[in-house]
Amino acid sequence: MTQSLLQDIKVTKTENSKISQVDFNNLSFGSTFSDHMLVCDYKNGTWEAPEVIPYQPISLDPSSKIFHYGQSIFEGMKAYKDENGDVFLFRPLDNFKRLNISAKRLAIPELPEAFFMEGLKTLLEVDKNWIPTTQGSSLYIRPFVFASGKGFHASPADAYKFIIATAPSGSYFAGKVKVLIEEKYSRSANGGVGYAKAGGNYAGQFYPTQLAVAKGYNQVIWTDDNKHEYIEEAGAMNIFVRINDSLLTAPTNDRILDGITRKSIIEIAKQEGINVEVRPISVTEVVNAAKNGSLKEMFGAGTAAVISPISVFGYQGTDYTLPELDNDYASSLKKRITDIQYNRSEDPFGWRIKL
Structure with a gap:
């Protein structure tokens, strides 16, 4: 897929938004989660089309290799909203490149750039109201990949899951x-x-x-x-x-x-x-x-x-x-x-x- 992926991403919106329950003036870091997440599976040697779905638990087999051999990588980034309500990312391609550097080192299949960038843009468009405007706050973004393939054999998995979840957050540390x-x-x-x-x-x-x-x-x-x-x-x-x-x-x-x-x-x-x-x-x-x-x-x-x-x-x-x-x-x-x-x-x- 190419950059046209954006219009092809399937979006299933939640029927029960949690946003009215959030106090955006008193946000802790990384403990309140937005309404949606991006999910994408690697199966049969290829990454399948990503989609945006309501934020929800995921189900894994007890033999999934993430539990046994630790094939798990992640990134940390933020989305910001200015006084006009416009949304910005900061050096997102650096996060994408580093995610694939991590993937290669842990024998995880590398992600196509469009899946990461266009998937992220779609998710942020769906949940743009979750990006806080309170001073010092932002929408923390957590892309991560882990082994979902099954088996107790000590070897790389044959299936993986890529997820982007987001959390409106305040400051990480207070003071020195x-x-x-x-x-x-x-x-x-x-x-x-x-x-x-x-x-x-x-x-x-x-x-x-x-x-x-x-x-x-x-x-x-x-x-x-x-x-x-x-x-x-x-x-x-x-x-x-x-x-x-x-x-x-x-x-x-x-x-x-x-x-x-x-x-x-x-x-x-x-x-x-x-x-x-x-x-x-x-x-x-x-x-x-x-x-x-x-x-x-x-x-x-x-x-x-x-x-x-x-x-x-x-x-x-x-x-x-x-x-x-x-x-x-x-x-x-x-x-x-x-x-x-x-x-x-x-x-x-x-x-x-x-x-």
């Missing part, structure tokens, strides 16, 4: 976070699936994060899998460190997700004249910078939170408090990105897509 630099557990390893948005990557994070929370922290700063000498990610986000006036972030590799917000921050910061260094960042460098006062900021970056400032980091039993700044990079960079996303400013990068 306190993090613990991890010294024992690893998020991923060389040659592994850390660069893919695989469900198992996140499941493996939960236990070490629970241990950090029990110590009074909100999140974990992940370090390399070898000697835990270099910082790599912040919880489920990429991480940035400001030392003096330079903005540092780790290079992507097998272990680090190629974050779309991360890439956007790098480009905006460079345009702003900020010195950006994409290089390995040692824990020792960060600790020494905290001790000598050259460490100005640390923040996580991802689709859900956009930018999440870090107020304190802990390492080897000591907490280091970051300074309060009037001219912090985190606030200005977040404003630049969100102004583009919500159509409040020009988009010199061509990232904003109007529906």
